[in-house]
Amino acid sequence: MNKSALELIGVSKLFQKDGESVLAVDAVGLTVKEGELVTFLGPSGCGKTTTLRMVAGFELPTSGRITIKGKDMTNVPVNKRGIGFMFQTYALFPHMSVYNNVAYGLKARGEKDREIKTKVREALRLVGLEKTEHRFPNQLSGGEQQRVALARVIVMEPSLLLMDEPLSNLDAKLRIHMRTEIRKIQQDLGITCLYVTHDQSEALTMADRIVIMNKGRIEQIGTPFEIYSNPQSVFVADFIGQANIIRLKITAVGSDTISVQIPQGGVFTARALRPERLKKQEAIYKVGAEASLIIRPEQIQLGPAPAKEDQFPAIVESAMFVGSHIEYFVKLPNDSVIKALVPYQTGMHIFSAGDDVELSFDVASAVFLPN
Ligand SMILES: Nc1ncnc2c1ncn2[C@@H]1O[C@H](COP(=O)(O)OP(=O)(O)O)[C@@H](O)[C@H]1O
Numbered sequence: 460m461n462k463s464a465l466e467l468i469g470v471s472k473l474f475q476k477d478g479e480s481v482l483a484v485d486a487v488g489l490t491v492k493e494g495e496l497v498t499f500l501g502p503s504g505c506g507k508t509t510t511l512r513m514v515a516g517f518e519l520p521t522s523g524r525i526t527i528k529g530k531d532m533t534n535v536p537v538n539k540r541g542i543g544f545m546f547q548t549y550a551l552f553p554h555m556s557v558y559n560n561v562a563y564g565l566k567a568r569g570e571k572d573r574e575i576k577t578k579v580r581e582a583l584r585l586v587g588l589e590k591t592e593h594r595f596p597n598q599l600s601g602g603e604q605q606r607v608a609l610a611r612v613i614v615m616e617p618s619l620l621l622m623d624e625p626l627s628n629l630d631a632k633l634r635i636h637m638r639t640e641i642r643k644i645q646q647d648l649g650i651t652c653l654y655v656t657h658d659q660s661e662a663l664t665m666a667d668r669i670v671i672m673n674k675g676r677i678e679q680i681g682t683p684f685e686i687y688s689n690p691q692s693v694f695v696a697d698f699i700g701q702a703n704i705i706r707l708k709i710t711a712v713g714s715d716t717i718s719v720q721i722p723q724g725g726v727f728t729a730r731a732l733r734p735e736r737l738k739k740q741e742a743i744y745k746v747g748a749e750a751s752l753i754i755r756p757e758q759i760q761l762g763p764a765p766a767k768e769d770q771f772p773a774i775v776e777s778a779m780f781v782g783s784h785i786e787y788f789v790k791l792p793n794d795s796v797i798k799a800l801v802p803y804q805t806g807m808h809i810f811s812a813g814d815d816v817e818l819s820f821d822v823a824s825a826v827f828l829p830n
């Protein structure tokens with residue numbers, strides 16, 4: 460028997476706000492495997508929190524179904540779902556010791572003192588706080604309080620762990636440290652986890668898979684590598700990592716490539732994606748229309764003009780030496796501004812503002828998407 464840990468089937472949520480309806484979540488479908496950590500990433504207001512709150516049971520879906528380990532949970536109350544949550548504000552009980560904060564839920568559940576002690580100590584050991592059980596929250600650093608909050612959740616042995624931007628109150632350095640810690644604990648316990656963030660590097664470094672949301676809908680689901688190297692929409696390409704998005708006129712359409720007119724140059728051909736959601740459309744790419752070329756800054760090389768047939772002529776707008784790289788902004792004759800991050804090698808020529816250059820890149824690293 461191989462039931463998925465969690466399944467969302469056509470889940471939607473319609474809110475009424477000031478007499479208007481807001482479709483906060485629009486037909487979201489997702490299957491999460493046992494032990495998987497799935498991050499939800501997207502701009503503010505795209506429906507991440509609402510989706511999580513429906514999984515938790517704090518909101519009921521307007522339509523659709525939610526199953527946990529194959530059991531329909533759509534209308535099951537919060538406390539019957541066996542879910543642990545951790546939110547941005549983790550509100551420890553200030554008048555209780557660390558031990559009692561962590562033990563609180565087990566006591567409420569009526570577990571025996573001896574078992575509680577074993578479980579609390581184990582949870583505190585997992586989060587690296589075994590020596591603090593007698594302290595009070597105000598005697599702990601922000602990071603330590605966060606760990607207590609995590610211990611308090613995992614001690615309950617939830618079947619599913621939900622986290623909504625749990626690190627956003629911490630400073631940058633601690634945030635980076637804690638994401639590795641959380642990931643390690645999650646993997647050690649083999650606990651299935653949904654993790655909401657609007658921080659793309661957090662999403663990329665922690666996730667088995669990322670769900671990219673936009674305006675209530677899922678734009679793409681994939682491993683960090685898939686999302687980064689094969690974005691299925693301009694939105695995803697733009698949201699994950701840095702991407703240059705250059706709109707160019709199509710001159711020819713092949714079976715899985717297209718060719719475009721390089722502004723004041725020749726013709727450039729590369730792989731063209733046909734996103735799943737547009738499969739039904741007859742012609743995603745048409746000669747004479749435009750497509751978006753997606754190219755990452757670190758894939759671009761600059762050379763002295765003139766450009767060859769399949770290279771892009773450009774003028775350097777700015778060049779900045781940033782140690783390991785030179786960060787260039789260059790302008791194409793169609794006014795597109797492109798960022799290039801060129802690794803610095805000793806003795807290499809650095810172009811200056813106003814220089815005529817050519818841009819080149821490995822065709823395999825570029826991809827076309829519909830506008
Ligand atoms: N209780 C609510 N009542 C009305 N509208 C809401 C409510 N909760 C969220 N929304 C709206 O739903 C949309 C998605 O919100 P949310 O899920 O919080 O997004 P995110 O977590 O991605 O920032 C937003 O437009 C928000 O204003």
Ligand SMILES: [Mg+2]
Pocket residue numbers: 507508509
């Ligand atoms: Mg939110």
